[in-house]
Amino acid sequence: MNKKKTQSATTVIGEDKDSEERLRRLVDILKHPSDSIQEFLDYALTQAIELTGSQIGYIYHYHEDREEFVLNTWSEEVMEACHVEKLETVYHLEKTGIWGEAVRQRRPIVINNYQQKNPLKKGYPKGHVPLNNFFDHSCF
Numbered sequence: 001m002n003k004k005k006t007q008s009a010t011t012v013i014g015e016d017k018d019s020e021e022r023l024r025r026l027v028d029i030l031k032h033p034s035d036s037i038q039e040f041l042d043y044a045l046t047q048a049i050e051l052t053g054s055q056i057g058y059i060y061h062y063h064e065d066r067e068e069f070v071l072n073t074w075s076e077e078v079m080e081a082c083h084v085e086k087l088e089t090v091y092h093l094e095k096t097g098i099w100g101e102a103v104r105q106r107r108p109i110v111i112n113n114y115q116q117k118n119p120l121k122k123g124y125p126k127g128h129v130p131l132n133n134f135f136d137h138s139c140f
Contacts, residue, residue, distance in 0.1 A: 041073055045059055059072040115132070
């Protein structure tokens with residue numbers, strides 16, 4: 001086997017292990033016994049953060065009829081790192097930047113270098129947690 005084929009085989013095996021881990025986590029989330037929807041969402045958020053290797057995460061409920069996002073929960077690390085003076089818990093779609101695109105475009109949004117210019121970004125408030133990577137997925 002030549003070197004190129006060996007590298008490809010290693011990559012595929014690594015991707016298979018990652019896929020298996022994601023599937024295990026998803027099954028674990030779905031099977032997690034919860035006494036409330038809130039407990040389930042908190043658990044799912046924690047698992048998603050661990051699975052993606054993220055440092056922070058949040059869940060907003062989107063109300064289509066009002067075009068409004070309402071904060072449900074965010075990870076504990078957010079409060080330690082966030083220094084925004086006025087924390088909002090409700091956002092109107094028209095005033096959101098890149099994180100509203102998952103709703104507007106009806107598809108997941110992934111940005112692997114948040115610091116690069118992007119016409120969809122509208123910035124974020126002074127004191128906001130610095131972002132490097134961004135993933136937003138809305139369920140419809």
